[in-house]
Amino acid sequence: GAVVSQHPSRVICKSGTSVKIECRSLDFQATTMFWYRQFPKKSLMLMATSNEGSKATYEQGVEKDKFLINHASLTLSTLTVTSAHPEDSSFYICSARDRIGRGENEQFFGPGTRLTVL
Amino acid sequence: GNSVTQMEGPVTLSEEAFLTINCTYTATGYPSLFWYVQYPGEGLQLLLKATKADDKGSNKGFEATYRKETTSFHLEKGSVQVSDSAVYFCALTNSGGYQKVTFGIGTKLQVIP
Numbered sequence: 001g002a003v004v005s006q007h008p009s010r011v012i013c014k015s016g017t018s019v020k021i022e023c024r025s026l027d028f029q030a031t032t033m034f035w036y037r038q039f040p041k042k043s044l045m046l047m048a049t050s051n052e053g054s055k056a057t058y059e060q061g062v063e064k065d066k067f068l069i070n071h072a073s074l075t076l077s078t079l080t081v082t083s084a085h086p087e088d089s090s091f092y093i094c095s096a097r098d099r100i101g102r103g104e105n106e107q108f109f110g111p112g113t114r115l116t117v118l
Numbered sequence: 119g120n121s122v123t124q125m126e127g128p129v130t131l132s133e134e135a136f137l138t139i140n141c142t143y144t145a146t147g148y149p150s151l152f153w154y155v156q157y158p159g160e161g162l163q164l165l166l167k168a169t170k171a172d173d174k175g176s177n178k179g180f181e182a183t184y185r186k187e188t189t190s191f192h193l194e195k196g197s198v199q200v201s202d203s204a205v206y207f208c209a210l211t212n213s214g215g216y217q218k219v220t221f222g223i224g225t226k227l228q229v230i231p
Contacts, residue, residue, distance in 0.1 A: 006161075034218075034219070042224075043207065043221045043222060043223045043224050044207070044219075046218060049218070093162065095162075095219070106152075106164065107211075107219055108164075109162040109163070109164075110161055111161035112160065112161040
């Protein structure tokens with residue numbers, strides 16, 4: 001149980017295009033999902049918190065117009081990287097918390113999406 | 119604010135060696151503590167956790183004890199295997215609704231035969 005999937009696992013796009021990454025909780029409902037970015041040889045940086053049915057809360061320094069987050073249902077959140085540039089190339093990871101609170105203070109992580117912008 | 123400090127590594131050990139990865143934290147209140155593991159090219163997997171002082175989390179031969187007096191949560195394993203080669207992240211969350219996870223920088227472990 002508590003499986004989180006991400007799609008796609010890898011994506012390569014041209015500079016200036018937009019890319020959408022999906023995060024799904026497969027066997028539980030998640031009112032809150034989190035989006036992280038991982039730079040090479042560095043830790044995970046929280047980008048934003050996605051709440052079902054409301055606007056995402058972005059961390060300081062994260063451009064909300066560039067990284068669009070939509071949490072349309074209790075099992076799906078999407079991150080769209082708009083007008084991507086090579087510096088947006090990174091490993092993006094989502095996580096989700098079970099709505100019924102399974103796993104005290106625990107988030108379940110997706111496998112990550114490797115974005116490469118040419 | 120919250121912070122997690124862990125040795126950056128890389129740590130290189132021979133198979134069957136004893137492993138310790140140090141982790142200390144700064145947090146308000148009574149955080150929950152975690153160790154996550156990331157295998158090459160994959161996302162994070164929860165390795166073990168502890169939610170209150172003196173709790174010991176354990177899994178797959180790894181263990182860590184929540185030490186509030188020293189604000190530490192060191193990861194140990196008595197005999198590492200090549201398959202344990204990965205990056206290990208120490209992390210914490212505060213109790214409460216927001217539950218933002220604060221990660222350490224990650225420690226790369228390489229186990230050689």
